[in-house]
């Protein structure tokens with residue numbers, strides 16, 4: 001089969017990329033994990049998403065990895081790229097060396113090769129942290145919507161940009177040591193609902209959810225989460241703010 005990714009005739013010859021991909025199928029535990037090398041020609045604007053699809057289409061249809069949107073929106077394609085969590089669909093091969101190592105995100109349930117089950121953990125954490133608006137007042141659909149200051153709506157929207165990709169969890173030392181840690185993604189969600197005036201929970205209520213070592217006090221503040229978040233969320237600021245708020249409650 002012929003690749004659709006072509007270079008203009010005048011371009012320099014493409015780089016030859018070698019992708020070392022960690023292969024393992026948990027359904028076949030008798031077969032040990034191995035690094036399998038694949039080589040492909042780099043194309044203009046090639047992302048790891050494109051490279052992996054080239055490999056799956058032309059070299060090994062059994063290679064497992066996840067993609068949905070290809071645009072940094074669905075959060076499905078996070079993996080370890082040369083040891084660092086990143087979205088494969090937003091990673092250009094030209095920004096990497098010609099020898100690339102890919103592995104699945106740690107912490108999450110491995111489905112196979114580069115595919116992990118982030119959804120199950122994200123859902124469990126959302127249920128545990130009750131990440132929905134808790135309103136005492138009943139809202140009538142006949143009433144005009146209550147206005148919200150644009151600056152506040154913007155601040156809530158900013159925190160809502162999390163795509164639940166799991167990169168922050170994969171980069172988190174605490175999460176690797178204790179599976180019940182809610183991580184930056186969980187703390188960011190609490191910050192988001194705390195900001196929302198429609199959510200009538202108090203700081204005491206939020207303390208019940210994150211006021212221990214599985215929550216904000218388990219964070220070691222090394223900020224791997226902040227460094228790798230593909231949406232550049234202000235995780236450092238949110239975690240520091242929440243910790244100050246929650247620590248004050250703990251002393252009251």
Ligand code: SF4
Nearest residue numbers: 162163165166168229
């Ligand atoms: S906070 Fe950032 S790194 Fe963590 S899940 Fe959300 S988007 Fe991904």
Ligand code: SF4
Nearest residue numbers: 172219220222223225
């Ligand atoms: S700063 Fe806290 S939440 Fe972020 S990676 Fe470090 S321990 Fe994890």
Ligand code: FES
Nearest residue numbers: 070074075077089
């Ligand atoms: S495929 Fe959706 S974020 Fe990469």
